[in-house]
Amino acid sequence: MSEPTxxxxxxxxxxxxxxxxxxxxSPVEPSPPDKPRGFLGDAWYDLRRKPLFxxxxxxxxxxxxxxxxxxxxxxxxxxxxxxxxxxxxxSAEAWFGYDVQGRDVYARVIHGARASIVVAVLSTxxxxxxxxxxxMIAAYCGGWVxxxxxxxxxxxFGLPFVLGxxxxxxxxxxxxxxxxxxxxxxxVILSLVVLSWPVSMRLMRSAVLATKExxxxxxxxxxxxxxARIILKHLLPNSVAPILVYATILIGSFIGAEATLSFLGxxxxxxxxxWGVMIDEARQFIRVSPFxxxxxxxxxVVAVLSxxxxxxxxxxxxxxxxx
Amino acid sequence: MGRYVLRRLLQLVPVFxxxxxxxxxxxxxxxxxxxxxxxxERRCPDSYIQAMTEKFHLDxxxxxxxxxxxxxxxxxxxxxxxxxRPIADIIADAYPNTIKLALVALAIEGIIGVIAGxxxxxxxxxxxxxxxxxxxLFLIALPTFVTGFVLQYLFGVQWQIVKPTVSGAPSxxxxxxxxxxxxxxxxxxxxxxxxxxxxENRRADYVRTAIAKGLPMRRxxxxxxxxxxxxxxxxxxxxxLGTLMGGAxxxxxxxxxxxxxxxxxxxxxxxxxxxxxxxxxxxxxxxLVMNLLVDLLYAALDPRIRYE
Numbered sequence: 001m002s003e004p005t006x007x008x009x010x011x012x013x014x015x016x017x018x019x020x021x022x023x024x025x026s027p028v029e030p031s032p033p034d035k036p037r038g039f040l041g042d043a044w045y046d047l048r049r050k051p052l053f054x055x056x057x058x059x060x061x062x063x064x065x066x067x068x069x070x071x072x073x074x075x076x077x078x079x080x081x082x083x084x085x086x087x088x089x090x091s092a093e094a095w096f097g098y099d100v101q102g103r104d105v106y107a108r109v110i111h112g113a114r115a116s117i118v119v120a121v122l123s124t125x126x127x128x129x130x131x132x133x134x135x136m137i138a139a140y141c142g143g144w145v146x147x148x149x150x151x152x153x154x155x156x157f158g159l160p161f162v163l164g165x166x167x168x169x170x171x172x173x174x175x176x177x178x179x180x181x182x183x184x185x186x187x188v189i190l191s192l193v194v195l196s197w198p199v200s201m202r203l204m205r206s207a208v209l210a211t212k213e214x215x216x217x218x219x220x221x222x223x224x225x226x227x228a229r230i231i232l233k234h235l236l237p238n239s240v241a242p243i244l245v246y247a248t249i250l251i252g253s254f255i256g257a258e259a260t261l262s263f264l265g266x267x268x269x270x271x272x273x274x275w276g277v278m279i280d281e282a283r284q285f286i287r288v289s290p291f292x293x294x295x296x297x298x299x300x301v302v303a304v305l306s307x308x309x310x311x312x313x314x315x316x317x318x319x320x321x322x323x
Numbered sequence: 324m325g326r327y328v329l330r331r332l333l334q335l336v337p338v339f340x341x342x343x344x345x346x347x348x349x350x351x352x353x354x355x356x357x358x359x360x361x362x363x364e365r366r367c368p369d370s371y372i373q374a375m376t377e378k379f380h381l382d383x384x385x386x387x388x389x390x391x392x393x394x395x396x397x398x399x400x401x402x403x404x405x406x407x408r409p410i411a412d413i414i415a416d417a418y419p420n421t422i423k424l425a426l427v428a429l430a431i432e433g434i435i436g437v438i439a440g441x442x443x444x445x446x447x448x449x450x451x452x453x454x455x456x457x458x459x460l461f462l463i464a465l466p467t468f469v470t471g472f473v474l475q476y477l478f479g480v481q482w483q484i485v486k487p488t489v490s491g492a493p494s495x496x497x498x499x500x501x502x503x504x505x506x507x508x509x510x511x512x513x514x515x516x517x518x519x520x521x522x523e524n525r526r527a528d529y530v531r532t533a534i535a536k537g538l539p540m541r542r543x544x545x546x547x548x549x550x551x552x553x554x555x556x557x558x559x560x561x562x563x564l565g566t567l568m569g570g571a572x573x574x575x576x577x578x579x580x581x582x583x584x585x586x587x588x589x590x591x592x593x594x595x596x597x598x599x600x601x602x603x604x605x606x607x608x609x610x611l612v613m614n615l616l617v618d619l620l621y622a623a624l625d626p627r628i629r630y631e
Contacts, residue, residue, distance in 0.1 A: 151337050160570055162573060
């Protein structure tokens with residue numbers, strides 16, 4: 001796999017089919033100070049100029065830091081409760097107040113980032129891997145394989161998302177089951193993946209179908225490249241962009257989905273701390289202590305918003321039509 | 324065209340059976356006692372277990388049970404709950420409310436979304452454009468249950484403009500707030516869809532011709548541009564109707580709407596398996612048929628599209 005093939009060496013290969021629309025990458029005028037940029041380079045050039053991009057990246061960095069090292073933000077134990085301070089208002093000691101068990105809401109919100117973000121990131125990776133592989137196989141093989149995989153995808157696509165997730169989770173994570181936190185997290189991830197891979201499969205399939213007929217694929221095949229080489233070296237780099245953009249947006253919507261499932265009582269459950277679990281616990285006290293809902297909900301919204309915004313700005317930068 | 328419809332209908336068949344079988348297996352083939360907790364504090368009497376096992380064919384393998392279920396379903400019989408209430412009753416009771424809620428949501432998202440899309444598509448990068456872009460981003464980012472809670476708290480509790488929850492047989496007026504919540508995410512998508520397609524058509528030759536002819540702007544936008552730009556919006560609304568009905572679980576729960584999502588959620592929690600399967604069957608059927616109709620509608624609206 002080491003001999004050089006035309007246009008498969010650098011990261012800029014993702015230019016592929018869109019290279020005609022990209023005037024900066026044409027080798028006609030390579031003026032030394034302004035080096036010719038590839039498709040990705042051009043997108044990066046575009047992105048760097050967008051304040052929204054930097055804002056969302058900053059927020060995402062903060063949330064990732066929060067998920068990895070919650071100790072940096074708070075030294076309070078999120079599980080320690082003192083009933084005498086139940087539903088205490090926000091104050092200097094506890095910025096966000098205390099919840100109904102007398103636990104520090106600020107510490108819980110910080111520690112809640114981990115579960116929410118781990119679930120969202122792992123389910124996104126799973127969705128993209130399964131959907132992408134299926135889409136690649138369907139588009140590359142075509143024929144009856146394509147029909148079969150598309151029908152299977154439709155089976156899962158036709159299920160309403162929330163409904164399907166409730167059925168799956170209540171089956172394996174019913175009120176009677178005693179499961180460890182790790183098992184619950186895995187189940188939630190599994191149900192999110194099972195119900196959302198068809199969309200990424202469709203994206204991948206149409207992207208591969210569009211690249212499959214290109215001349216360089218025919219050329220590679222004529223040079224004797226096997227299916228594995230064609231898929232990995234040629235098709236994949238040239239059709240992966242849409243699904244990657246979709247992945248960014250997907251992380252955002254999975255954070256929301258995890259919260260929705262926890263809210264419905266079938267997702268993560270206490271003692272796991274996540275924003276959805278906190279919102280679920282706060283809903284009964286919405287009249288007397290609205291701040292219990294406010295803080296986890298606003299963290300949730302800002303996190304979702306950051307990922308969705310990042311996805312949108314990247315998509316705008318990658319879409320030549322919007323230039 | 325006829326052959327296309329036939330082929331699509333044939334493609335629906337395996338998808339329909341696949342989805343319902345998936346749900347059926349998930350709901351019925353769970354390890355554990357299906358009668359746990361059905362008879363209150365004590366164990367169920369053997370005669371009851373025997374009768375129920377016979378009635379629901381619980382001693383047969385799951386695919387045989389499924390075949391029995393489908394056989395009854397094709398004869399129009401949705402089966403009964405464990406308590407003996409016909410499921411068709413529950414559906415007849417709750418389904419009109421869900422349809423009403425979905426239609427209210429559809430109307431709200433269609434009207435507001437298209438207006439916002441047209442206003443922003445005509446003037447890109449203005450103040451209104453940026454306002455709509457930011458607010459649609461917010462609507463997309465907010466999970467429905469947060470929108471629902473916040474609006475319920477503000478309108479129902481704080482300002483007392485509407486009742487926080489709706490009555491058993493809600494009127495259309497009562498459903499405006501739940502409908503807004505249910506349709507809020509799609510509203511954002513519609514606004515963006517309409518904006519992009521208006522902005523694209525704004526540069527089209529026929530629009531320039533219409534303006535050059537001296538037509539008033541209202542006619543150019545209202546007749547020439549809207550007719551062409553709204554095709555993707557109309558098709559999106561069609562698919563969305565199916566999605567809204569299935570996605571109404573959260574909204575119906577928050578506002579206590581006596582709808583199908585409410586029932587299916589309760590049925591899942593109380594392990595009323597037949598009710599769950601039957602409602603999912605209906606939702607999937609509606610979804611599949613709506614998708615087919617949308618594809619046909621697409622050809623009717625846009626003469627450039629032909630199905631062989």
